[in-house]
Amino acid sequence: MKLLQASVCLISLILVLPSIFAASSSEDFDFFYFVQQWPGSYCDTQKSCCYPTSGKPAADFGIHGLWPNYKDGTYPSNCDATKPFDSSTISDLVSSMKRNWPTLACPSGSGEAFWEHEWEKHGTCSQSVINQHEYFQTSLGLKQKTNLLGALTKAGINPDGNSYSLESIRGSIKASTGFTPWIECNRDGSGNSQLYQVYLCVDRSASGLIECPVFPHGKCGAQIEFPSF
Ligand code: 5GP
C-alpha cells in the first residue's frame, strides 16, 4: 500500500513539474514599449555606424524592439534561455525584416544578430502572450500602422538637418497615431541634441496602442535636430 501511495505521489509530481517550469519561464509584464530608431541619428554620432550587408536602408524609421515593461518603470529581461532565436520560425518575415528592422551596428551584419538580441533579451519575456513568430510579426505590423515618417512629414517636419520643436514632433505623432509618444534624443558629431528614438506603448495582449502608463527617463532640448539619412 505504501509503495502504491509513493508511486502515485511520484507520478503526480512528474506530471505537475513541467507546468511549474513553464509558468516561471514566461514572466508577466504590464505593457510594451514599441521603439523605433531614426537611422540618420544612429549614424551621424561620433561612433558612426555600418550599413547592413544588404545595403543602405531606406530613409525611414526602423524598428529597434518591442519591450515588455512594468508599470513601475522596471522591466524583465532574458526570461527564457530554453527558447533561443530560431530564424527558421520567421523565414516568411525575413525579407520584410531586412527592410523594416535593419541593423546599423558595426561590423555590418544581415540583421540576425540584432533580431536575436531583441528576441532573447525582450521577446522571451512576452511568451505568455506571443510566440517568436508573433513577436516579429506584431512588430512589423506596428511599424506599418504607426508610420512615423508619414506623421512627421505631414506636419512639415522633414529629415533635412533642420531643428524642430520637441512639442511639434510630439504633437504631430499624437495627431496621427492618436497616442502620445516619448522622444529620446542623442547627440550628433558636433554635440547637438537630435531625434533618435520614438517610443509608443502597446497593451499587454499586443493588440494595439495605448497611452503609456509610465515614460522612460531622459531629456531632449526644446528644439532638436532631425538629420537626413
Ligand atoms: P539605454 O541604456 O541605451 O537607454 O538602453 C539600453 C537597452 O536597455 C535598451 O536598448 C533596451 O534593451 C533596454 N532598456 C532601456 N530602457 C528600457 C525600458 O524602459 N524598458 C525596457 N523594457 N527596456 C529598456
Ligand code: 5GP
Ligand atoms: P539594446 O540596446 O536593445 O539592449 O541592445 C541593442 C543591441 O543590438 C546592442 O548590442 C547593439 O550593438 C545591437 N544592435 C545591432 N544593430 C543595432 C541597431 O541598428 N540599433 C541599435 N540600437 N542596436 C543595434
